[in-house]
Amino acid sequence: MQDVHVPLEMMHDPQGKDNPLHSRDPQRSPMQWNNEDSAGFCAPGVVPWLPLAEDYQQCNVEVEQKEEHSHLLAVRTLLSLRRSIPALNIGTYESIELNSKECFGYVREHEGKRYLIVLNFSDQEQSLSLPFKEGVVVFSTHLNHTGSIELADFVLPGNEGYVFEIV
Incomplete structure (x- = not known):
């Protein structure tokens, strides 16, 4: 709304x-x-x-x-992930430096499982140099990305967010 x-x-x-x-x-x-x-x-x-x-x-x-890609479904999916993945709920938190002032990133970790969260608060795509080689998409804002992605030179679309499991 x-x-x-x-x-x-x-x-x-x-x-x-x-x-x-x-x-x-x-x-x-x-x-x-x-x-x-x-x-x-x-x-x-x-x-x-x-x-x-x-x-x-x-x-x-x-x-x-x-709707398959609605905001309501995205919120429900995030809440479900938070409940089902301990690292996203009770894990440690560590901010990461990004080469874009328009983006925010952090890592949550618990019992050896690490998750990277990156958010782009601008309308423009941002090229990020992330400190990880590869991640598996657990969530994307538009619910339209899955699979493994190389993270060293990652392009984050405008107004988009991702949750990756670090492999």
Whole structure:
């Protein structure tokens, strides 16, 4: 879900009433459950206290549950990985230096299993020199990469994140 434009007369956040730029209301719009009236957030005929996003009929939980590469599926997959892989839950944490200010990387390790997490916070792909030779893709943000990848000269797509098991 994206932030929703909330006209000043509909703002409820006290900070937003004084200064709309500081309002939290755009992020607190009703949860978009489905494409029905009020996006399934409240009973039919009831008007939610904040406006819905204009795209609620296409962007909602019901639609995301059916999409193979949805944000909802990515979040569920990450939560499942965190529960099932001890290194991602209770393992040690070590930041790694990357040759890009737009990216963040770290390693989690537990009982000999190591996982590299790299995140690109920019729209542009970033060429990274990672301190590992090879990794097996455990997760990619768009859920469309699998298998082994050489990491020494890895190109991380824009707005993408990976979890690798280090081999």
